[in-house]
């Protein structure tokens with residue numbers, strides 16, 4: 001063991017650094033699960049390649065954290081933290097508004113606005129356009145929203161490791177510092193990649209997103 005390992009810390013300091021290392025591990029446990037699901041659903045190949053790379057990095061980050069937690073006498077957690085997101089997402093609100101208007105027009109007879117429902121019954125293409133929009137045209141928009149959340153999560157991870165670094169320095173857990181530094185560097189690289197790649201992502205999907213704005217006006221006509 002190095003001169004700065006568990007034996008050199010007070011029991012309280014050691015317990016605290018274990019708790020904070022486990023807090024980072026809980027974040028990575030959740031992050032691994034999210035990366036796996038994003039990898040399956042992403043419609044952009046460059047993104048999938050990057051997500052795959054970062055998934056492997058994340059598994060290595062977890063292993064490094066588990067080792068340092070164990071070397072400080074701690075039990076690595078299997079808890080999954082709740083990952084950050086901005087709520088409400090107003091773009092999703094627009095979408096659910098669209099969906100509810102579509103379904104209310106299909107339950108015609110009890111609706112007070114009979115004229116409107118009769119009109120949409122007479123014109124079944126209204127409903128089918130909405131459905132097509134949901135299934136096809138909104139996929140690029142979902143990708144953009146999820147990419148934005150990817151970036152929020154990766155930046156939150158950067159914050160987590162920067163704070164953890166200061167805590168490790170404060171308690172003198174010098175053996176944890178290279179692990180935290182390595183994880184921090186990888187999170188910064190991933191966070192930067194998402195932002196730098198955004199023009200490339202938009203080049204691929206923005207035209208479809210813009211078309212979906214036009215499609216939303218169709219059910220109102």
Ligand SMILES: [Fe+2]
Pocket residue numbers: 031054058154157186187190
């Ligand atoms: Fe990450």
